[in-house]
Amino acid sequence: MSRGLTGLLLIPLLIPVQAEEFDFDISRYEKKPFEFSGHLEIKPEYRYFDQDSTLYRLNFPTADEQPSSDDRYSGVPELEGLYRSGASSLNFHAQATAQHDIYGGSGNADVFQLYYRHSTDTLTFELGKRALKWGTGYAWNPVGFIQRAKDPSDSELSREGFIIASIDYVRSFDAPLKAIAFTPVLLPVTHSINEDFSPEGDVNLAGRLYLLYRDTDIDLLFLTEGSRSGRIGLDFSRNLATNLEIHGELAWIHDQARFILDEGEAINIRRQDSTSYLLGIRYLSTQDTTYILEYYHSGSGLSKNEAERFFSLLDSAESTGEVAAFEKARNIAGQAGFFTPNYMRDYIHLRVSQKEPFDIVYLSADLTSIINLQDHSYSLVPGVNYTGFNNIELRLRAALNQGVPHSEFGEKLVENRIELRVRYFF
């Protein structure tokens, strides 16, 4: 039978529901020597300060300037690109930030990544500034031995890398061990290279061995003794069901320095082995709601008593009424990492996100919470995201920090915050 006759018979089935012509020219998607992309971001924020908090008093120590809120505006261009030739490429990723808030205007520009890559199917060599991301946790990565800490409340933000040389060798098998990859990394530290990794100069060796064994991702990781204490780690991830994933990380750090404030309000460096771990699940409900729940224990985090001593130090310095005493106390606490996010030991991270609530396509709603299990303070971040406009992403978020006095989230500078982030992609 002729194709024409068959086609005639099938006309009722072949005609689209609504006849319309669409074009698809793949030539613009073929590989080219240069690629360039990025986004522009503007983010107005309204911040309501907690005027009773320790961090408020640290930021506004003098009585003549005691604002209750401020408006902050920021603009961020972020650019990525590459030049390729054969199996080699030169890749870059840079970000600039301009910001205006109660302190005035400020700005900075950073090259997050700039590296040469040569790769085949099984082997990849990279040299330059590179942001490697290790670990299976969403909010925290205790096995992220050579990466900068992420913001647990916004874990998908891009981060700056370190200057490294690395090789990645991968092999696949038709066996219970389906894949194996080994990634040794050299990370030098001098007074001008990777100086923010550690003040101790050295050539550091780190590595990761990845296994896909019986449908489970397993990583074995290490960082040798050098600029930082030696450490080893393990992580895993596995689907227990079609809608349930479990993941975890375990890190052991040898002879890690901890900054402890003694009774005499002097800072002591105590060296001891520490173990950190994380256990999490990701669950997808039949209503398309995704739940991510993680428990994190930081072996080097402060106990409740240790944190209380820092608050007492700042309170007593403030009570003297002398700015110099206050500054000194602030520097001590800052050196000890007291102002970094999640400086204590035990946390819960919960994120609930709903795809297309009220059947609105391209809309998602989410709620993220981080709970400090020691002092029971918490942050609550509800948000909505809309991607329905071509090349534009809108995100509206609020944030609420709650806790009793001398608790982590109860002493934050900002008590409530609302922000609108608009990103234009190109």
Place this chain on the structure above:
Amino acid sequence: MRYVFLLLWLLLAAVPLHAQDAQQLLQEVDRRLQPESYEMYRKLINIEPDGDKKAFVLYTVKKGNDKMLALFLDPPSEKGRATLRLADNMWLYIPDVGRPLRITSLQSVVGGVFNNSDIMRLDFSAEYHAESVKGEDGTYLLELKAKSNSVAYDRLRMWVDQEARVPIRIEAYAASGLLIKTLHYSKIKDFGNGIVRPAMLETDSPLHKGYKSVMLFSGVRPRDLSDEVFSLSFMSKAGELRE
């Protein structure tokens, strides 16, 4: 003469076929749609009730029965996102996150009527048992049942062009019997290398009333690929596979 052929064709259509024939037909449909190992470009267009459109472009490579890697090339907000599937294991790579995250196989990657199982679908015969087939109005009607609950649709009713041996319409049902979506294949085209298949797939769903999705196929061709291309290490450089 044409009417004799038509009569023979109608008689042939009325003959019932067995499950074994159904499975063979399903495998033939798979091979007509795409080679066992291939590369292709796809454009997904979500059309909203008011006519607004949003398009996604994907570059996809597949090897054997259980390996697939898909990379978003457009729109710019999705560019560089890659999804890897190894049998029932699935990972999502987002450039800003910088590492592959294991996702559940039912997780959706883009909004709209299309979901992950449409984008990362392996061969029909790898995911479904063909239970029966019968002739119907110039087509074969295949009744398919999912091999496992990791497949998004429990049952498929697939109408196959009797001559071209490619699907022209598929109805996808949940285990409850609810019709989730209907897929309409059209515009049969010769892609070269003996691949003659529909170049367009339209989808509508009673769950997304008024919304419609269109998938356009281009650059479908056989491609020999190493197993290592389908690894977590390769996800960040999937774009290098394009020629």
